[in-house]
Amino acid sequence: MNIGQAATTSGVAAKMIRYYESIGLIQAPVRTEAGYRVYSSDDIHALRFIKRARTLGFSIEEARELLALWRDKSRASADVKAFAMKHVRDLEMKIAELQAMSQTLRHLAQTCHGDERPDCPILADLADPAVALDTAVKKKAPRKERHDAECTCDDAKSSASVQH
Numbered sequence: 637m638n639i640g641q642a643a644t645t646s647g648v649a650a651k652m653i654r655y656y657e658s659i660g661l662i663q664a665p666v667r668t669e670a671g672y673r674v675y676s677s678d679d680i681h682a683l684r685f686i687k688r689a690r691t692l693g694f695s696i697e698e699a700r701e702l703l704a705l706w707r708d709k710s711r712a713s714a715d716v717k718a719f720a721m722k723h724v725r726d727l728e729m730k731i732a733e734l735q736a737m738s739q740t741l742r743h744l745a746q747t748c749h750g751d752e753r754p755d756c757p758i759l760a761d762l763a764d765p766a767v768a769l770d771t772a773v774k775k776k777a778p779r780k781e782r783h784d785a786e787c788t789c790d791d792a793k794s795s796a797s798v799q800h
Contacts, residue, residue: 642675646683653683661686661700693727 643650656662662682665673675683685706689699701719705711740761747757760767 637675637680639673639675642673642680642683646680646687648683648687656683656686659696661696661703692723694723698723 637645639650639653642648643653646653648656653662657664662679665675665679667673682703685703686699689702690696694702698719702716705716705719741758744758744761749755
């Protein structure tokens with residue numbers, strides 16, 4: 637089958653198939669006298685394997701290692717399991733990092749007035765996180781309540797014991 641058919645059958649774009657061949661991830665297929673690539677069912681199976689590994693977040697180099705494990709019939713399944721569990725730990729670490737980023741951005745967006753004013757805590761944090769954090773802390777510092785003689789707030793009216 638030609639590269640177009642291999643791409644359709646495997647679900648891997650022709651451009652990626654050529655790339656995988658150029659970096660040695662897959663072996664160069666046999667070619668016709670006219671120079672066209674001819675892919676076998678084993679080639680298609682390997683392309684599907686790579687695509688699935690990439691879909692699960694494995695890097696190209698990790699996919700290369702998995703292909704080697706897959707092709708090595710003498711390997712122990714414990715080796716494959718250890719490799720997969722390392723990837724799970726890496727994914728969980730990335731998830732935690734992404735959640736922390738999301739929380740930080742959500743917090744910054746909540747502190748932004750989102751109006752016509754030019755000051756923006758999101759941009760301030762990107763420019764200098766330490767300064768933005770310091771400014772946010774100062775803005776949230778508790779203020780001492782003060783009731784003036786002319787105060788009309790509910791606290792002053794309801795609290796007869798407070799001296800003005």
